[in-house]
Amino acid sequence: MRDNLLRMAKMRFPILLVVNGEEHELEIDPRRTLLQTLREELELGGTHLGCDSGDCGACTVLLDGEPAPSCLVLAADCDGRAIVTVEGLLQNGEPHAVQKALVAQGGIQCGYCTPGIVVSSVALLRANPNPNEAEVREAIAGNLCRCTGYQKIVEAVLAAAK
Amino acid sequence: MSDATKPPNGSGSQSPGIIGKRVPKLDALDKATGRAQYGHDVTLPGMLVGKILYANVPHARIVSVDIARAQKLRGVRAVITGANNPGRKFGYGTDNTPLKGDKVRCRRDEVAAVAAVDEDTANEALELIRVEYDELPAVFDPRAALVEGAPKIHHDKPSNLFTRYDYSHGDAERAFDSADVVVEGDFDLPYVTHSAMETAFCLAAFDLQGHLTVWSTTQIPFLLQRDLSEALGIPGREIRVIQPTIGGSFGRGLDVYPFEPITVQLAQATGKPVRISFSRTEEFFASAHRQPAIVRMRSAARHDGTLWAREARLVLDAGAYISWGAVTPLVMMETVASLYRVPHAKFVADVVYTNNLPTGAMRGYGNPQSTFFTEVQMDELAEKLGMDPVEFRLKNANQPNEETPQGLKITSCGLRECITEAAQRIGWESRAATDERRFETDEPHVRRGVGIACTLNVGGGARIYRSDGCGATVKVDDFGRVTLVTGSTEIGQGSETALAQIVAEAMGVRLEDVTVINSDTSVKPWDVGVHASRTTFIAGNAAWRAAQDAKRQILAHAAQMLNVSADALEIGDRIVRVKDDGRQVAFDKVVRALHYREGGTFVIGTGWYDPPTQLVDKDTYKGNISAAFGFGAQAVEVLVDMETGKVRVLRLVAAHDVGRAINPMYCEGQIEGGVQMGVGYALTEELLVRDGQILNPTFLDYRVPTALDMPEIETVLIETADPEGPFGAKGVGEMGGTPTAAAIANAIFDATGVRLRRLPMTGERVLAAIIKGESNAASQTEP
Numbered sequence: 034m035r036d037n038l039l040r041m042a043k044m045r046f047p048i049l050l051v052v053n054g055e056e057h058e059l060e061i062d063p064r065r066t067l068l069q070t071l072r073e074e075l076e077l078g079g080t081h082l083g084c085d086s087g088d089c090g091a092c093t094v095l096l097d098g099e100p101a102p103s104c105l106v107l108a109a110d111c112d113g114r115a116i117v118t119v120e121g122l123l124q125n126g127e128p129h130a131v132q133k134a135l136v137a138q139g140g141i142q143c144g145y146c147t148p149g150i151v152v153s154s155v156a157l158l159r160a161n162p163n164p165n166e167a168e169v170r171e172a173i174a175g176n177l178c179r180c181t182g183y184q185k186i187v188e189a190v191l192a193a194a195k
Numbered sequence: 196m197s198d199a200t201k202p203p204n205g206s207g208s209q210s211p212g213i214i215g216k217r218v219p220k221l222d223a224l225d226k227a228t229g230r231a232q233y234g235h236d237v238t239l240p241g242m243l244v245g246k247i248l249y250a251n252v253p254h255a256r257i258v259s260v261d262i263a264r265a266q267k268l269r270g271v272r273a274v275i276t277g278a279n280n281p282g283r284k285f286g287y288g289t290d291n292t293p294l295k296g297d298k299v300r301c302r303r304d305e306v307a308a309v310a311a312v313d314e315d316t317a318n319e320a321l322e323l324i325r326v327e328y329d330e331l332p333a334v335f336d337p338r339a340a341l342v343e344g345a346p347k348i349h350h351d352k353p354s355n356l357f358t359r360y361d362y363s364h365g366d367a368e369r370a371f372d373s374a375d376v377v378v379e380g381d382f383d384l385p386y387v388t389h390s391a392m393e394t395a396f397c398l399a400a401f402d403l404q405g406h407l408t409v410w411s412t413t414q415i416p417f418l419l420q421r422d423l424s425e426a427l428g429i430p431g432r433e434i435r436v437i438q439p440t441i442g443g444s445f446g447r448g449l450d451v452y453p454f455e456p457i458t459v460q461l462a463q464a465t466g467k468p469v470r471i472s473f474s475r476t477e478e479f480f481a482s483a484h485r486q487p488a489i490v491r492m493r494s495a496a497r498h499d500g501t502l503w504a505r506e507a508r509l510v511l512d513a514g515a516y517i518s519w520g521a522v523t524p525l526v527m528m529e530t531v532a533s534l535y536r537v538p539h540a541k542f543v544a545d546v547v548y549t550n551n552l553p554t555g556a557m558r559g560y561g562n563p564q565s566t567f568f569t570e571v572q573m574d575e576l577a578e579k580l581g582m583d584p585v586e587f588r589l590k591n592a593n594q595p596n597e598e599t600p601q602g603l604k605i606t607s608c609g610l611r612e613c614i615t616e617a618a619q620r621i622g623w624e625s626r627a628a629t630d631e632r633r634f635e636t637d638e639p640h641v642r643r644g645v646g647i648a649c650t651l652n653v654g655g656g657a658r659i660y661r662s663d664g665c666g667a668t669v670k671v672d673d674f675g676r677v678t679l680v681t682g683s684t685e686i687g688q689g690s691e692t693a694l695a696q697i698v699a700e701a702m703g704v705r706l707e708d709v710t711v712i713n714s715d716t717s718v719k720p721w722d723v724g725v726h727a728s729r730t731t732f733i734a735g736n737a738a739w740r741a742a743q744d745a746k747r748q749i750l751a752h753a754a755q756m757l758n759v760s761a762d763a764l765e766i767g768d769r770i771v772r773v774k775d776d777g778r779q780v781a782f783d784k785v786v787r788a789l790h791y792r793e794g795g796t797f798v799i800g801t802g803w804y805d806p807p808t809q810l811v812d813k814d815t816y817k818g819n820i821s822a823a824f825g826f827g828a829q830a831v832e833v834l835v836d837m838e839t840g841k842v843r844v845l846r847l848v849a850a851h852d853v854g855r856a857i858n859p860m861y862c863e864g865q866i867e868g869g870v871q872m873g874v875g876y877a878l879t880e881e882l883l884v885r886d887g888q889i890l891n892p893t894f895l896d897y898r899v900p901t902a903l904d905m906p907e908i909e910t911v912l913i914e915t916a917d918p919e920g921p922f923g924a925k926g927v928g929e930m931g932g933t934p935t936a937a938a939i940a941n942a943i944f945d946a947t948g949v950r951l952r953r954l955p956m957t958g959e960r961v962l963a964a965i966i967k968g969e970s971n972a973a974s975q976t977e978p
């Protein structure tokens with residue numbers, strides 16, 4: 034097992050990652066997660082490491098339009114797939130309505146959970162432009178926030194939907 | 196002009212400026228777009244990854260540590276142990292060392308550390324280290340640790356009892372004899388942990404002069420400088436601490452941890468920058484958690500509803516090393532002795548060494564524990580008296596401008612308003628009106644209940660250290676930018692923005708023209724740290740003073756330029772103008788004029804604030820440790836499933852006396868975040884510890900409330916305009932989570948008739964209590 038892993042550590046696989054609309058040709062260690070690759074190879078630090086086990090949502094990105102914990106996805110499995118990170122939600126430098134609302138409504142304190150919350154909320158609003166409170170809470174239930182009690186986050190997402 | 200030493204408290208005439216405005220945090224947009232730089236984002240050229248080998252045996256002598264194979268692994272740059280890198284004693288109890296050389300006292304003890312080119316290599320190196328232990332008998336129950344003949348944790352200490360706090364006022368012993376009703380019970384409070392979403396981190400680098408820079412998630416940058424100096428023998432003046440954006444902390448960063456000096460030792464050993472970032476698992480077992488408490492408590496009242504006496508006896512498990520968490524009994528005794536008017540009170544707490552993981556400080560600093568057992572018993576007393584719990588609380592509430600027997604000088608106090616607001620908004624009258632309401636639910640096996648609990652908190656700093664001070668400077672540059680350099684630290688709570696608002700208001704400048712620098716000990720003036728809900732109050736007063744000083748300098752020079760007296764001037768929108776005739780000069784031009792002349796100067800104001808408070812007397816524990824006190828009441832409505840015991844919090848009203856809200860949005864945010872921790876403490880959070888080992892070190896098994904677990908929170912800010920607070924503000928950082936668990940327990944009682952005295956109140960425990968039909972009557976003593 035260990036020998037296998039060590040052998041793999043020396044291998045590099047060519048992949049094409051499409052991140053925030055830009056193509057990146059990379060040679061990657063097949064054991065690397067998408068989170069590690071985004072942060073270390075592509076220097077996209079907005080996607081955060083909170084637990085590395087799929088339990089906190091700080092690392093959420095859009096994978097082919099669906100929110101996914103990037104700490105649980107191997108970069109090698111993302112060859113050719115469309116990835117959107119929090120950095121990619123700005124359009125012509127304009128923050129997304131969800132980002133603006135979180136700023137304006139006080140939904141951000143330490144901000145460590147924020148990128149994940151933003152990504153999950155954007156995915157919700159794309160699928161359901163008019164969610165009710167319960168639907169918002171459901172959509173961000175996988176994103177732990179320790180600072181806000183979620184109150185102002187929920188208010189912000191509802192405001193962004195308007 | 197206003198009094199030069201004190202900001203207005205908001206009770207008099209108030210300019211309609213930036214104070215009280217719901218402005219976003221200065222860094223909110225950076226955080227929303229992923230641009231903020233946290234500790235884990237900081238890298239330096241040539242940086243190595245550090246990893247620690249933990250003992251994972253609870254008590255043992257170290258026979259040998261074999262690092263030969265690890266040293267040979269390609270990519271490993273250093274392997275250090277307590278033998279080749281001893282370090283010195285440090286910490287609140289001066290009982291810890293970075294790496295342990297002779298003996299380990301808990302499973303977290305750091306035995307060896309490696310620095311390697313990447314994380315995989317570092318982890319692999321750890322696996323190659325062989326440690327031989329000679330295991331010793333261990334003790335995990337603090338009561339057992341106090342028994343004669345128990346395994347001794349530290350041989351150079353007289354016993355496992357680190358310290359005893361023994362407080363009393365009135366005559367508690369006899370007061371219980373003369374009381375009309377007495378309630379008594381045993382409470383059991385669990386280990387819980389901060390769970391900041393960003394894990395702890397330390398990056399250490401030496402420059403060519405041999406001076407050390409440390410990037411850290413600490414809450415106490417200046418004390419960290421001192422602590423590192425103590426642990427490593429490096430002069431404090433050669434240590435610089437930088438705090439990047441911090442992803443939450445909640446008390447975790449109040450102590451120096453062994454991994455911090457170890458990171459520095461690795462940097463020394465390799466000559467390279469080294470970073471240690473905790474994994475989530477490490478965060479769960481290597482943070483200093485809120486200590487568990489074993490409590491025996493009784494409370495008494497008179498027939499007329501006068502609260503009469505309280506007595507609490509606690510055993511607190513400090514774990515293997517003493518942290519600032521050992522001081523939390525000072526706060527706990529405040530709740531027992533001074534929340535409501537209490538004629539007689541006694542409080543005894545033993546802080547005990549065990550072979551458990553070291554415990555520490557967590558948001559509330561003892562208060563969530565003490566408020567739980569104190570406020571549950573307030574409810575029990577009311578019930579036994581046949582009195583409405585709200586009426587009972589109102590009758591005994593603290594009042595403005597009174598000194599408690601403990602010596603707390605309460606000035607502004609909105610406790611009664613908080614109780615009234617919370618009760619009214621939760622619909623308390625209907626509680627009194629009918630019993631039927633308990634059954635008004637969608638399902639026949641679900642009961643409804645409401646409950647209330649209150650809190651008293653320090654709101655004007657807390658003198659637990661010799662200084663409770665903070666320094667500030669305000670610089671104005673030649674383009675009119677105003678830069679506040681404050682000693683205080685931003686850990687996400689929003690104090691940075693509140694301080695900018697205070698400076699903008701004090702000087703009459705736009706908020707957008709104010710920058711705050713607060714992250715580098717080589718730049719910022721001293722501050723004791725971010726704790727005790729002190730920053731807006733203490734750092735706010737300091738910032739206000741510095742701003743006044745800078746403003747005075749500008750007005751003095753503008754007065755020369757305009758040929759009037761400084762009193763005749765005011766600062767308007769980027770101008771300085773003569774109040775009467777409207778003549779004006781640009782704000783930035785005044786600064787330039789000061790630079791560009793013979794004998795010129797620059798504009799920098801300074802301010803220092805250390806509140807008028809005292810360290811408590813070391814024998815009686817009496818004294819006024821805070822310059823203001825915050826109050827609050829929380830009322831909740833719950834549903835309890837009688838078949839599963841599951842509790843759902845439907846609604847929560849949090850009414851808190853904040854003095855004055857500098858920024859209501861973030862005042863509410865502090866309270867709401869506190870409530871969330873309170874809900875977790877009440878219902879789901881518990882670190883399961885067996886034989887000194889944590890059994891549930893993941894978010895899957897340690898249940899931090901999610902958006903689905905949280906009720907809608909209605910926050911009500913009660914403004915009482917504190918006379919000492921900046922613009923009347925008092926601290927608000929911790930009290931949101933303090934009364935929540937008791938309010939929920941009281942609501943569960945209302946719904947089901949059973950009293951829970953053990954946290955968290957999981958479905959299993961609630962159901963067991965329901966089945967047992969355990970009512971408060973069972974454990975009450977008749978007077």
Ligand code: FES
Pocket residue numbers: 081082083084085086087088089090091092093102103104105
């Ligand atoms: S870091 Fe991926 S879910 Fe926590």
Ligand code: FES
Pocket residue numbers: 140141142143144145146147177178179180181392442443687
């Ligand atoms: S804002 Fe700090 S974790 Fe959400």
